Amino acid sequence: MNNLSSVLPTVFTAHCRVVHRLRSSKSIGRQILVITGYDYFLTKRDIKRLMPQYEEIVLVPRHTDDEYLTNDVLHSLLNSYQEFHLVANPNHDHQHQVIHQLIIRESKFSKVSTVADFCKNHLQKVYIAENAEELTWPDQLPPFRPEIRTFKKALDVVTSLGFLTFTSPLWLWSAWKIKQQSPGPVLYRQSRVGVADEEFQCIKFRSMRLDAEASGALFSSRRDTRTFPFGAFMRKIRLDELPQFLNVLRGEMSLVGPRPERRVFTRKFEEQIPHYANRHVVRPGITGYAQICYPYGAGARDARHKLMYDLYYIKQWTLSLEMYILWRTFITVVTKQGC
Numbered sequence: 001m002n003n004l005s006s007v008l009p010t011v012f013t014a015h016c017r018v019v020h021r022l023r024s025s026k027s028i029g030r031q032i033l034v035i036t037g038y039d040y041f042l043t044k045r046d047i048k049r050l051m052p053q054y055e056e057i058v059l060v061p062r063h064t065d066d067e068y069l070t071n072d073v074l075h076s077l078l079n080s081y082q083e084f085h086l087v088a089n090p091n092h093d094h095q096h097q098v099i100h101q102l103i104i105r106e107s108k109f110s111k112v113s114t115v116a117d118f119c120k121n122h123l124q125k126v127y128i129a130e131n132a133e134e135l136t137w138p139d140q141l142p143p144f145r146p147e148i149r150t151f152k153k154a155l156d157v158v159t160s161l162g163f164l165t166f167t168s169p170l171w172l173w174s175a176w177k178i179k180q181q182s183p184g185p186v187l188y189r190q191s192r193v194g195v196a197d198e199e200f201q202c203i204k205f206r207s208m209r210l211d212a213e214a215s216g217a218l219f220s221s222r223r224d225t226r227t228f229p230f231g232a233f234m235r236k237i238r239l240d241e242l243p244q245f246l247n248v249l250r251g252e253m254s255l256v257g258p259r260p261e262r263r264v265f266t267r268k269f270e271e272q273i274p275h276y277a278n279r280h281v282v283r284p285g286i287t288g289y290a291q292i293c294y295p296y297g298a299g300a301r302d303a304r305h306k307l308m309y310d311l312y313y314i315k316q317w318t319l320s321l322e323m324y325i326l327w328r329t330f331i332t333v334v335t336k337q338g339c
Helices: 044-050 066-080 090-106 115-123 146-166 168-181 229-236 244-249 263-272 276-281 289-293 300-315 319-334
Strands: 020-023 031-038 054-061 083-088 109-114 187-193 199-205 254-256 285-287
Touching: 031 090, 031 115, 044 054, 044 115, 054 066, 066 090, 083 090, 083 115, 090 109, 109 115, 146 168, 146 244, 146 254, 146 319, 168 199, 168 229, 187 263, 199 244, 244 285, 254 319, 263 276, 263 300, 276 300, 285 319, 289 300, 289 319
Parallel strands: 031 054, 031 083, 083 109, 254 285
Antiparallel strands: 020 054, 187 199
């Protein structure tokens, strides 16, 4: 990021873990942000959003030695800054009580937030702890209210019928190009996990070679070598997902919602990531909040980041958020910012 200097050096000893300090030369805010009990929940997008608000961001991982922090880090910060925003993790507050007390006592102005409130109010996502022992809210989310489901269903049907009619020439062109470059079926059906943890057959234009998963199930990547040329083009502008509007008309998917995953991956993620099963309380979507906020990723770390956005969408649904996701998706397709 242009407005972000490199992460400043921090001291490694046998008794402390690295502390990340990030400074911005273009910040309009004079506050310093200190996050204790940090467990790597921030993304590049989050940092880019925060940097204009804070002159410096200090990320203190859990189990960092308090004496080192007090003597080598905090005293210099207290001498340099007047306003502190302290973000604390209730599950690890006891580890950094000395830091909290020092900041609150010595700084002229301080604001204190929990990590859950900070994520919700500043980053528009739900904080998900790294392990199930740190659950901070009920393990089961309720589905959308009836009026929200009715609105989304009407939007899904009207939009899908209109979109399928408007794009019908693209179906013929795509089928011809796929047959030309990669003999085999035009459509690709794959079992995905949907609402209420029930599986359905997700339909897409085939963008990969027939032997793409000869060695087993794999995540897609930004520049997947398993695609043929037109398949890569379809994925870039999301053309391969056009047949999923049939899934929407069948009531298996919605225009907006968490992206459906395969059972082989959801089982693994449900074991590793708290609250992961909550994304199945609503219908999966062709696009979603996580898709516009987080790039392609593979593995539990990326799935955790995406889940934070998916659960925010479910918990904080508004009409404006729904329209924002659709608009951002449209811009992504038009500007070819896809993967």
